[in-house]
Amino acid sequence: MRLRGKVALVTGAGGGFGEGIARRFAAEGARVVVADINAKAARKVALEIGEHAVAVAGDVSKASDVALMVAAATDRFRGLDIVVNNAGTTHRNQPLLDVAEDEFDRVFAVNVKSIYLMARAAIPVLREQGRGGSLINISSTAGIRPRPGLVWYNGTKGAVNTMTQCMAIELAPDNIRVNAICPVLGATGLTELFMGQPDSPDIRQKFLATIPLGRMSQPSDIANACVWLGEDASSFITGILLPVDGGRTA
Numbered sequence: 001m002r003l004r005g006k007v008a009l010v011t012g013a014g015g016g017f018g019e020g021i022a023r024r025f026a027a028e029g030a031r032v033v034v035a036d037i038n039a040k041a042a043r044k045v046a047l048e049i050g051e052h053a054v055a056v057a058g059d060v061s062k063a064s065d066v067a068l069m070v071a072a073a074t075d076r077f078r079g080l081d082i083v084v085n086n087a088g089t090t091h092r093n094q095p096l097l098d099v100a101e102d103e104f105d106r107v108f109a110v111n112v113k114s115i116y117l118m119a120r121a122a123i124p125v126l127r128e129q130g131r132g133g134s135l136i137n138i139s140s141t142a143g144i145r146p147r148p149g150l151v152w153y154n155g156t157k158g159a160v161n162t163m164t165q166c167m168a169i170e171l172a173p174d175n176i177r178v179n180a181i182c183p184v185l186g187a188t189g190l191t192e193l194f195m196g197q198p199d200s201p202d203i204r205q206k207f208l209a210t211i212p213l214g215r216m217s218q219p220s221d222i223a224n225a226c227v228w229l230g231e232d233a234s235s236f237i238t239g240i241l242l243p244v245d246g247g248r249t250a
Contacts, residue, residue: 001029002231007077007121009033009069011060011114012087014041016188019136020219021084021226027051028227031077035060035069037087049188060114061086061106063121070121079129080232083122084117086138093149100153104152111156115163123176134177134230136163140221141181145249149196157182161241168239177238181225184245187218213246 012018014036023033026049034049039057046055056072058065058134073080089110092105115137120133127134131187142150143157156242164180172177185194195207208214225244228234243249 001027001243002227003082004029004232005064006030006081006230007033007073007196008082008084009035009073009080010084010086011069011118012037014038016190017106017183017219017222017232018084018086020046020223021086022053024051024220024227025082025230026050026224027203028116030082030230030233033069033073034077050132060085060117061109063117067121070125074125080122080123080125080133081131081245082134083118084136084226084230085118085227087114088138088191090153090193092127092151092193093147095149096151099152104250107153108156111153112163113161115160115237119167123171123174127174132177134234135167135178136226136243137170137178137180138228138230139182141166141182141184141243141245141248144182144241150172150194164241165239174239176194177229177235177236179229180224180241181229182241182249184211184224184243184244184248186219186222211246211248212250215246217244217246226228 008030010022011036013022022034026032031052034042034046035056037059040054045055054076091099096127137160139160140157143153143161146154168178220242
């Protein structure tokens with residue numbers, strides 16, 4: 001088991017990529033905090049994982065909720081080793097001036113401010129433990145090779161990528177590694193928002209045509225990358241933006 005003995009916190013773990021990451025981490029021996037704004041979904045995933053998981057409901061854009069997520073790891077499992085900032089949202093694919101201000105604020109709060117809040121809550125714990133750690137930010141190919149219609153969402157992922165690299169440099173003396181995974185479009189609850197229209201075989205094919213390997217990303221793809229960045233085998237890896245995209249950004 002590649003993560004035996006490690007404690008992981010995964011946000012947005014009630015479904016989609018986050019659920020896949022949480023389940024794979026547990027299968028690899030980690031104890032997992034399943035955090036999600038949807039309390040019912042978080043409990044379901046944690047219950048199905050079993051005794052090595054605990055559910056925490058919270059909004060990653062609120063400091064008090066993020067603090068509770070970190071506290072769940074230290075209180076229940078007596079430590080913290082891996083944090084996956086997976087929770088994210090988007091506005092609908094549409095002309096940039098059609099995005100309402102409250103939508104803009106929410107996308108930046110969930111996708112960008114959440115990483116700031118998690119850093120403030122988790123890094124002091126990792127430093128006090130003195131054994132380093134791994135922070136994994138789930139970014140997007142949108143931050144590397146953006147598509148039109150998602151201007152403000154793309155901007156959040158560009159911010160995530162820059163923050164990841166800056167954090168990696170600053171936290172290296174503490175042996176805290178910081179990396180980002182950049183998935184291509186996947187079949188999640190946000191798929192139709194990314195497409196800007198109802199999902200259909202014809203519309204999906206237009207997006208698949210831009211992915212050389214010819215399919216969307218799956219939770220297992222992202223989870224596999226997270227396991228590698230969380231395990232000791234990647235102990236010399238920090239500051240990377242890892243596309244998991246079937247060749248989309250090649």
